[in-house]
Amino acid sequence: MTTLTDLYPSRGPTETITERCDPVVWPSPGASAPGPFSRTALASYERDGFLSMDDLVTPPEVAALKAEMQRMVDDSELREDERTVIEPDSREVRSIFEVHKLSGVFADLVRDERLADRARQVLGSEVYIHQSRVNIKPGFRGSGFYWHSDFETWHTEDGLPRMRALSVSIALTDNHDTNGSLMIIPGSHRTFVGCAGATPADNYKTSLRVQEAGTPGDEALASMAEEHGIRLITGPAGSATWFDSNCLHGSGSNITPFPRSNVFVVFNSVENTPLEPFAAPARCPGFIASRDFTPLAGRTRDNRPA
Amino acid sequence: MTTLTDLYPSRGPTETITERCDPVVWPSPGASAPGPFSRTALASYERDGFLSMDDLVTPPEVAALKAEMQRMVDDSELREDERTVIEPDSREVRSIFEVHKLSGVFADLVRDERLADRARQVLGSEVYIHQSRVNIKPGFRGSGFYWHSDFETWHTEDGLPRMRALSVSIALTDNHDTNGSLMIIPGSHRTFVGCAGATPADNYKTSLRVQEAGTPGDEALASMAEEHGIRLITGPAGSATWFDSNCLHGSGSNITPFPRSNVFVVFNSVENTPLEPFAAPARCPGFIASRDFTPLAGRTRDNRPA
Numbered sequence: 066m067t068t069l070t071d072l073y074p075s076r077g078p079t080e081t082i083t084e085r086c087d088p089v090v091w092p093s094p095g096a097s098a099p100g101p102f103s104r105t106a107l108a109s110y111e112r113d114g115f116l117s118m119d120d121l122v123t124p125p126e127v128a129a130l131k132a133e134m135q136r137m138v139d140d141s142e143l144r145e146d147e148r149t150v151i152e153p154d155s156r157e158v159r160s161i162f163e164v165h166k167l168s169g170v171f172a173d174l175v176r177d178e179r180l181a182d183r184a185r186q187v188l189g190s191e192v193y194i195h196q197s198r199v200n201i202k203p204g205f206r207g208s209g210f211y212w213h214s215d216f217e218t219w220h221t222e223d224g225l226p227r228m229r230a231l232s233v234s235i236a237l238t239d240n241h242d243t244n245g246s247l248m249i250i251p252g253s254h255r256t257f258v259g260c261a262g263a264t265p266a267d268n269y270k271t272s273l274r275v276q277e278a279g280t281p282g283d284e285a286l287a288s289m290a291e292e293h294g295i296r297l298i299t300g301p302a303g304s305a306t307w308f309d310s311n312c313l314h315g316s317g318s319n320i321t322p323f324p325r326s327n328v329f330v331v332f333n334s335v336e337n338t339p340l341e342p343f344a345a346p347a348r349c350p351g352f353i354a355s356r357d358f359t360p361l362a363g364r365t366r367d368n369r370p371a
Numbered sequence: 372m373t374t375l376t377d378l379y380p381s382r383g384p385t386e387t388i389t390e391r392c393d394p395v396v397w398p399s400p401g402a403s404a405p406g407p408f409s410r411t412a413l414a415s416y417e418r419d420g421f422l423s424m425d426d427l428v429t430p431p432e433v434a435a436l437k438a439e440m441q442r443m444v445d446d447s448e449l450r451e452d453e454r455t456v457i458e459p460d461s462r463e464v465r466s467i468f469e470v471h472k473l474s475g476v477f478a479d480l481v482r483d484e485r486l487a488d489r490a491r492q493v494l495g496s497e498v499y500i501h502q503s504r505v506n507i508k509p510g511f512r513g514s515g516f517y518w519h520s521d522f523e524t525w526h527t528e529d530g531l532p533r534m535r536a537l538s539v540s541i542a543l544t545d546n547h548d549t550n551g552s553l554m555i556i557p558g559s560h561r562t563f564v565g566c567a568g569a570t571p572a573d574n575y576k577t578s579l580r581v582q583e584a585g586t587p588g589d590e591a592l593a594s595m596a597e598e599h600g601i602r603l604i605t606g607p608a609g610s611a612t613w614f615d616s617n618c619l620h621g622s623g624s625n626i627t628p629f630p631r632s633n634v635f636v637v638f639n640s641v642e643n644t645p646l647e648p649f650a651a652p653a654r655c656p657g658f659i660a661s662r663d664f665t666p667l668a669g670r671t672r673d674n675r676p677a
Contacts, residue, residue: 245623248627290629317515
């Protein structure tokens with residue numbers, strides 16, 4: 066094995082703070098045609114580490130995606146699949162992973178140019194899907210996700226070397242100010258919080274339910290939130306939030322009767338394919354961190370739904 | 372014992388819905404002088420079941436109340452007192468009851484005319500303190516309160532016969548849209564949800580931590596929220612929310628670093644003093660449901676803090 070410098074050390078004995086050394090918006094070599102994001106949008110994404118849009122997909126598309134999600138949630142065979150995560154308390158389905166492989170509807174979505182072209186534009190290269198999932202936060206007793214940087218996990222547990230990945234979360238239900246919507250610390254993507262504590266074996270099995278390893282300490286969170294504030298992301302079904310892989314984000318519980326569902330797609334640059342995990346005993350399974358690095362092709366006209 | 376008709380049955384074998392038969396704003400006999408609430412404010416309170424104000428107390432008063440709260444939280448003897456409720460997970464102080472008896476600062480507050488006169492105006496009579504407490508929702512791991520009507524508990528467990536009580540919650544920290552602020556279903560105060568299930572003995576000991584008995588079922592909540600919506604109450608420290616005893620309210624968790632503290636005072640009409648519990652094996656202790664019905668006197672000039 067060659068020795069590789071770990072640019073973003075984490076899961077050591079103590080918490081460490083590292084300034085980001087990667088671009089947020091990567092230069093596109095020879096990109097003369099403007100991408101779908103405007104210059105203003107890109108500048109805002111670069112500054113805050115995220116960008117929300119009110120209507121990435123249309124209401125009929127939302128209806129189709131929701132129906133497909135519901136079909137999968139109701140699929141009793143899929144419920145037993147390792148790709149399905151169950152809520153700790155209510156025993157309801159919380160997430161289904163690898164939806165772009167489980168479903169033609171979601172396969173079409175992830176390579177739709179509205180998504181893939183934006184990902185290519187920000188990451189400055191061809192892209193592939195590192196992860197996809199639907200998240201269902203049930204009403205009444207939906208639990209939250211504690212603060213974390215996705216990159217911290219993807220780096221330590223999956224081996225992504227650089228911050229050259231991004232996520233888009235598309236709302237399939239309205240995101241209110243009351244039903245446990247996404248919270249982001251704007252600007253937090255510029256700082257890497259290396260978390261204290263070794264990674265337990267098969268950490269993903271518990272962290273997808275209740276995350277413990279890989280969460281920043283209270284002091285780091287307080288200092289980031291003091292400096293940058295916290296933004297609550299609300300928006301109607303069909304709205305979307307793009308966010309950098311190193312954005313600190315989380316969400317509270319949902320006691321309202323209104324479930325909060327979204328589809329979540331992670332694009333990684335083909336120039337940033339994972340190595341071995343930087344701080345975990347073994348690789349995660351492929352449905353959590355894909356090892357299929359085939360660049361996304363554009364969606365052909367023939368595949369368009371009628 | 373005389374037989375008394377229970378106007379608001381609850382904790383039976385099934386959930387029951389009863390329309391409210393009590394006024395929300397009670398007529399004041401012979402009240403010629405207008406109270407501190409304007410007619411518009413009263414009409415809004417009557418319609419929604421609650422009313423928020425941005426500055427019931429001044430910043431220096433907030434500072435004094437916060438300091439007093441902190442003194443009590445840090446008091447190791449008081450931590451062992453039955454009036455102190457500890458967070459289930461973090462072991463931090465969640466509530467301290469009967470603060471108007473534990474502290475001169477809070478004693479002054481509850482009979483301050485800005486509070487007591489408004490309570491008298493809405494309840495149309497002299498008033499006394501049924502309950503007082505400070506609530507501290509710590510940052511990072513603060514848990515929420517599930518949906519409930521206070522009156523449902525005060526009726527079944529404390530014996531309050533009628534809906535003639537109200538609460539004021541005064542914010543001692545900023546209530547953001549992200550730190551587990553109060554949520555209210557406006558208009559829910561006009562319907563009484565009689566909850567299914569008998570009251571366990573000493574229910575208050577667990578319900579102050581995690582409420583189970585006395586919470587409405589999913590269907591009733593969904594129907595109320597569909598009909599009325601849900602309002603998130605945010606506001607700066609010093610802001611206050613007045614709400615009817617039968618308002619359905621709750622709050623989500625708080626994973627932000629910003630704690631959310633408030634002082635909570637319940638005024639009951641002296642014409643509505645508690646009988647025996649309507650649906651509980653025994654009375655709650657006095658610090659939960661006072662049996663001292665002495666009408667509040669005005670705060671004298673001599674007692675004003677310098």
